[in-house]
Amino acid sequence: MVKVTVCGAAGGIGQPLSLLLKLNPQVSELSLFDIVNAKGVAADLSHINTPAVVTGHQPANKEDKTAIVDALKGTDLVIIPAGVPRKPGMTRADLFNINASIIRDLVANIGRTAPNAAILIISNPVNATVPIAAEVLKKLGVFNPRKLFGVTTLDSVRAETFLGELINVNPSSLKGKISVIGGHSGDTIVPLVNVTPEIASKVAKISVADYEKFIHRVQFGGDEVVKAKNGAGSATLSMAYAGYRFAEGVLSSLAGQSSSSAIPDSSYIYLPEIPGGKEFSAKYLRGVDFFSVPVVLEKGEIKSFVNPFEKLKVSKQEEGFVQVALAGLESSIAQGTNFVAGSKL
Numbered sequence: 001m002v003k004v005t006v007c008g009a010a011g012g013i014g015q016p017l018s019l020l021l022k023l024n025p026q027v028s029e030l031s032l033f034d035i036v037n038a039k040g041v042a043a044d045l046s047h048i049n050t051p052a053v054v055t056g057h058q059p060a061n062k063e064d065k066t067a068i069v070d071a072l073k074g075t076d077l078v079i080i081p082a083g084v085p086r087k088p089g090m091t092r093a094d095l096f097n098i099n100a101s102i103i104r105d106l107v108a109n110i111g112r113t114a115p116n117a118a119i120l121i122i123s124n125p126v127n128a129t130v131p132i133a134a135e136v137l138k139k140l141g142v143f144n145p146r147k148l149f150g151v152t153t154l155d156s157v158r159a160e161t162f163l164g165e166l167i168n169v170n171p172s173s174l175k176g177k178i179s180v181i182g183g184h185s186g187d188t189i190v191p192l193v194n195v196t197p198e199i200a201s202k203v204a205k206i207s208v209a210d211y212e213k214f215i216h217r218v219q220f221g222g223d224e225v226v227k228a229k230n231g232a233g234s235a236t237l238s239m240a241y242a243g244y245r246f247a248e249g250v251l252s253s254l255a256g257q258s259s260s261s262a263i264p265d266s267s268y269i270y271l272p273e274i275p276g277g278k279e280f281s282a283k284y285l286r287g288v289d290f291f292s293v294p295v296v297l298e299k300g301e302i303k304s305f306v307n308p309f310e311k312l313k314v315s316k317q318e319e320g321f322v323q324v325a326l327a328g329l330e331s332s333i334a335q336g337t338n339f340v341a342g343s344k345l
């Protein structure tokens with residue numbers, strides 16, 4: 001019996017993500033929250049013949065606080081794709097002004113109504129929205145770093161797809177054989193492709209130019225979609241797939257199953273309170289607290305993380321990418337943290 005709540009359920013990501021969740025037999029209640037059309041999406045999905053009971057929650061007006069409380073009451077897992085997406089010419093950081101307060105307020109509601117829920121944050125800029133969520137939960141005295149996840153799975157999905165094309169292997173077979181660490185935007189995204197000897201030997205045969213193109217494509221894959229959609233938003237369907245892939249891992253862990261992948265999917269997490277995280281951050285990340293690393297899940301929370309520098313093979317060039325990523329992460333984390341410090345909850 002698992003209740004899952006999607007905040008932003010009527011959006012471009014929210015709808016297909018909710019569809020995939022409705023198909024998961026582990027979900028007993030699927031609670032859809034949005035400021036528009038949540039009831040319509042819920043009515044539509046409720047006709048699908050799977051066990052999950054779908055409920056729609058939409059505030060009647062700006063003052064209505066009951067819809068969000070009803071949506072969150074008793075929930076085990078909250079997934080947040082609420083907020084605005086990019087248009088051509090924008091960076092993810094340009095979304096901060098609007099999305100920061102959306103995340104702050106939604107997470108404050110989660111902290112008050114469902115403090116034990118696992119929280120998956122999709123809304124951009126992820127590098128800053130996850131620190132916002134952590135600060136809000138800290139302020140409310142309910143922060144459990146094992147249950148706060150920035151969703152960076154789309155970067156792994158892209159890396160598997162683009163590398164598969166390049167080395168001519170089925171991209172699905174690359175799940176768990178390569179890894180993506182760092183953050184979720186531009187050069188904060190660091191693909192690691194030498195972690196298994198089998199794939200490393202194929203990667204060794206790629207030209208330097210093709211490898212550089214691959215790295216650029218993973219780091220800036222979001223731009224390709226924003227440009228192609230030409231003002232109609234950013235990745236939604238591939239994101240719903242990626243968000244579901246990560247959510248499914250959390251759900252499986254709640255059912256006592258462990259990941260079958262050699263390397264589990266990464267998530268952007270707060271390291272200092274995860275065992276070994278503080279030391280990892282001090283030794284390899286110049287003390288940066290939030291970083292996407294492969295996470296081992298147990299009972300819906302982080303049991304441990306995989307230290308890429310000790311457990312995965314990281315090349316000198318990839319180490320250089322990490323140094324570049326850290327600079328970008330430092331400023332986004334500070335922006336998110338300062339925003340909450342100056343906010344009234």
Ligand SMILES: NC(=O)c1ccc[n+]([C@@H]2O[C@H](COP(=O)([O-])OP(=O)(O)OC[C@H]3O[C@@H](n4cnc5c(N)ncnc54)[C@H](O)[C@@H]3O)[C@@H](O)[C@H]2O)c1
Pocket residue numbers: 007008009010011012013014033034035036081082083084085086095099102106121122123124125126151152153154155184233234235236239
């Ligand atoms: N993490 C990732 O890899 C990744 C990938 C793609 C998109 N994104 C981000 O996900 C977010 C959503 O993208 P989208 O394409 O689905 O956008 P969208 O505009 O299609 O949908 C967003 C939904 O959020 C709702 N919303 C706005 N404010 C809300 C609030 N206070 N409470 C509840 N719902 C609210 C809107 O009504 C809308 O239905 C964007 O910030 C985008 O940048 C992240």
Ligand SMILES: O=C(O)C[C@H](O)C(=O)O
Pocket residue numbers: 085086092124154221222223225226234235
């Ligand atoms: O590019 C975006 O703005 C959306 C998302 O973060 C992505 O990577 O596709």
